Amino acid sequence: MQLKIKCELTNEQITIDYRRKIVMLMKKGLSETNPSLFEELYSENKLKEYTFSVYFKDAVFKKEDIQINSKEFVINFSTGNAELAVNFYNAFLSLKGQQIPFSGSNQVKIYKVSLVPQVRSNEEQVIATIKSPIICREHNRETKKDWFYTFEDTRFESVLKKNLTYQLKPIFGNCVEKDILDLQIENIKMKKTVVLCYDRYLACTIGRLSLSGKPYLVNYFLDNGFGSMTGLGFGMVEAT
Template structure:
């Protein structure tokens, strides 16, 4: 399920760490529309099986502040879980036309929510572009520290595939491991970017790439994102 959420702002300035503000809008709506689902999603360290990206009109980055050409933005939301998608659609409808805090310098109003039609992937080789950067995170449970890898680093593909297996084994079963290992990532035009998220500087990958693999996996990545921290606005891709 894919949503396009058009929003208005009261100011043309937003914080560089804006993804957390988008999450707060979703949480505000979900807490009112379905308190039980809100507690399930945000009451602990639950894996978020959705992704989103934010379109900013001609942004100018100035340290901790981003200045926009217009006082608006568009949130693109995607999930492979139809039930979860309906819950977030209802959550955003619940706050539609209401003025919500977005930062100390701004407020946001959800104006329009559209369900976007999706075309299923039937090929085993597809070119994609990122709508939000792909995060490859290696989490050390003992030290509780994270290390982030971008596309050109040697460990990137192995860690990404390991993370994909942990994310997808419950949904698709143990056999998914072989299909994930068989995935081929081919760079077309990828660059490194560093994004601020929850005051953390995250190294990630942005651009165009080709992916060869089972169509059910390629469909899942388009529908629900790829990589880590998807629920914080990373890993959203579309076909090109």
């Protein structure tokens, strides 16, 4: 299920590190409407079966901030989990009409929350547009450091599949490992970008790609995001 949340700012400037502000909105709404689910999702490092992207209308991206001349932006939220969808719909709806501190002296008001029909695929191959950058992260447990790969790196696909296997085994069981190994990821028009998220610069991938694999896997990625850190607004892909 997808949600479209339309928002209005009180002035034109917001931080380039805006994803943390969107997560703040989500946490605020969910903590007020379903505190137990809020604790379940955010009290530990749990897989987030959702993703989001943000569309800024009439925006100019600068080094440290974004100038949004229209003062409007849209949060596109997606999940394949019906229970989560209902709870986040209620969370966003509970904030509707409020002036909420957002970025610096700026405030945000949600003025419309709507459901959007989800695009499903019965095919083994889809061409997808990356609506929010794909994160491929390798975590070293000993040093507790992360390394981020983009499609240009030789280890991108192997690390990405390792991430996906770790995420999806608890959901689909051991059989998913072979299906992920057989997944084909092809570059249509991908490119490297760097984004600021929670004060860290992360290398990631945007553009278009082809995914070929079992339909249940392809649909899972279309619903919940593709790659790591989807709960922070990464990995949203849309069939085109």
